[in-house]
Amino acid sequence: MHIVFLALLFVFKFALTFKGVLEDKKSKGVEMTEEKRCKGYRDAIVLLWCMAAAVIIMSLIGGISFTDIGFRPISLNQNIWFTSITLALSGLLLVFSLYRIVAPLLNEKYREQMKKDMAGGASDIIPRTKKERRLFSLMSFSAGICEEIVYRGFAAFLLQAIFPDIPIFLIVLIPCVLFGIGHIVQGLQGVIATGVLGALWMCLFLVTGSLVLPMVLHILFDFSSTFLLPEERG
Helix, strand or coil, X not given: CHHHHHHHHHHHHHHHHHHHHHHHHHHCCCCCCHHHHHHHHHHHHHHHHHHHHHHHHHHHHHCCCCCCCCCCCCCCCCCHHHHHHHHHHHHHHHHHHHHHHHHHHHCHHHHHHHHHHCCCHHHHHCCCCHHHHHHHHHHHHHHHHHHHHHHHHHHHHHHHHHCCCCCHHHHHHXXXXXXXXXXXXXXXXXXXXXXXXXXXXXXXXXXXXXXXXXXXXXXXXXXXXXXXXXXXXX
């Protein structure tokens, strides 16, 4: 049963990636309005929670408990070097995320510079109006919760259940590749960046034995893009 669940996870991810590529091609050259951006946020929120719901349903069918997929207290259970490096990198990401939240709010020049630096491309998903920011914040929360359940907790459990002797680097590598590929519409840089982030969050999950800190860090990182650009009227 576990191997079926893992196969479904791979099939779903690649199907979702293919759909995203097709939609990205259709949107090329089309002006991104508030209505379209908000629709994208709403669709993403629904999809994220559907993914999490699917994992919960599969867990119930397969006799997998919430504890198995990471809903448990924090408990450091890896060697000192792995733990130290993971916590240090996580701390740096936390500081970076908080800086990206505070700096735009306090410095208008920072927002204007970001607007120049992020002209076009991936900046299309960054919110600009109050309505967009509210939905983007909800999407950030949803991604932090749902993606950690799917790509860290559930994926790690399945890999360890199917391959009891699997090396820890493969537990980190396989889901992070899967996670990174899902952002292929952001180009190679987006795939690598999200893959690296996914690897760090998986390491943090393995180090703490809990989804709590990966979820918090994931939410903060995604939310840190909320105020990057100057506010526009809807």
